[in-house]
Amino acid sequence: AAGVIQSPRHLIKEKRETATLKCYPIPRHDTVYWYQQGPGQDPQFLISFYEKMQSDKGSIPDRFSAQQFSDYHSELNMSSLELGDSALYFCASSWDRENQETQYFGPGTRLLVL
Amino acid sequence: QKEVEQNSGPLSVPEGAIASLNCTYSDRGSQSFFWYRQYSGKSPELIMSIYSNGDKEDGRFTAQLNKASQYVSLLIRDSQPSDSATYLCAVFRGTSYGKLTFGQGTILTVHP
Numbered sequence: 341a342a343g344v345i346q347s348p349r350h351l352i353k354e355k356r357e358t359a360t361l362k363c364y365p366i367p368r369h370d371t372v373y374w375y376q377q378g379p380g381q382d383p384q385f386l387i388s389f390y391e392k393m394q395s396d397k398g399s400i401p402d403r404f405s406a407q408q409f410s411d412y413h414s415e416l417n418m419s420s421l422e423l424g425d426s427a428l429y430f431c432a433s434s435w436d437r438e439n440q441e442t443q444y445f446g447p448g449t450r451l452l453v454l
Numbered sequence: 455q456k457e458v459e460q461n462s463g464p465l466s467v468p469e470g471a472i473a474s475l476n477c478t479y480s481d482r483g484s485q486s487f488f489w490y491r492q493y494s495g496k497s498p499e500l501i502m503s504i505y506s507n508g509d510k511e512d513g514r515f516t517a518q519l520n521k522a523s524q525y526v527s528l529l530i531r532d533s534q535p536s537d538s539a540t541y542l543c544a545v546f547r548g549t550s551y552g553k554l555t556f557g558q559g560t561i562l563t564v565h566p
Contacts, residue, residue, distance in 0.1 A: 373553065382542060383498065385553035396552035430497055432554075441486040441546035443554055445497040 342367055344433050344446030352452045353421050361416040361449045365433030371395065372414040373432040373443055374406060383430060389414055421453045457481060458545050460557035469566050473530040477543030477557050480524070486546040487519055487526045488554065491539045498542055502528060533564040 345364040353359050365372050371390045375383035385398035389408035400406075403421075408414045418425060428450050432443040461476040475489070486505050490498035502517040504510045504526065510517045516529040530537055543557040 371552070382556035382558050383554075385555070388552040390552070398553055428495075441554075442488075442500070442503060444500065445490075448497045450495075 344431055344444055346429075346431050346446040346449050348449060349447065350450050350452075352454065354454055355421060355423065357421050357453075359418045359421060359451060361418070361429055361431075361451075363414045363416070363431030363433075363446060365412050365414070365431075366435070366444055369433035369435040369444075370412060371434045372408055372412070373434075374400075374414070374416050375430045375432065375445075377428040377430060377448075379427075386416070418451075423453050426451055426453045455480065456558065457555050458543055458557040460541075460543050460560045462560075464561035464563060466563045466565060467533050469533060469535060469564055471533050471564075473533045473537065473562055473564070475528040475530075475541050475543070475560050475562070477526045477528075478524055479526070479543075479545045479555075481545070481547055482521075482524065484524075484545045484547050487517070488544040488546070489515075489517060489528045490542040490544055490556075491537075492542055492559070493539045498544075501541075530562075533562075535564050535566055538563050 347362045373388040374386040377383045386400040388396045392408045406416045428448045430448045431446045434443045458479045467473045489502045492498045504517040504519045514531045518527045540559040542559045544554040
């Protein structure tokens with residue numbers, strides 16, 4: 341079965357640089373969620389999109405922005421990177437309002453800011 | 455206080471034993487509850503979902519939910535070394551919110 345695809349899988353950036361993370365949801369899934377997981381921490385919700393509209397917003401810094409495109413893939417744009425942004429970034433997707441809460445996670449992007 | 459709290463770990467059990475993982479949540483309006491398994495450096499993998507009070511069994515896994523006590527648990531029977539991972543309890547508050555709120559995770563080690 342197709343899963344959530346994330347790219348790149350690994351990313352190394354310098355402080356103050358920008359990064360773009362991409363997420364391709366499971367086919368037919370219309371909702372995308374972004375989570376950040378620091379070392380030894382639980383995943384923290386950043387932002388979500390349903391049918392290309394932002395549906396919920398968590399602890400996402402103003403330096404970050406995201407959008408969902410017409411093909412339902414999503415991109416997380418991160419600017420003015422800081423050392424503290426080093427983390428695993430997961431995208432999850434779900435489908436169907438009745439079962440929207442079942443979120444399937446992608447393999448993640450490991451971001452290292454030097 | 456975290457919205458979702460899990461029993462402190464790490465938890466170590468011998469192979470073949472039952473592992474018991476516990477989770478409490480603070481929001482009485484929470485609707486859906488999930489257990490994810492996460493291996494180090496990997497993504498969370500859905501193990502169980504439960505929506506109504508009682509037990510739900512799937513193979514060696516049993517989830518239990520008690521909304522009155524705001525408590526959800528996961529039992530792993532016949533634990534295997536491959537079950538060694540971090541187990542994350544996650545709570546969904548409703549479609550108006552969208553997000554999952556995770557507990558801090560319990561590290562389980564199953565030793566041969």
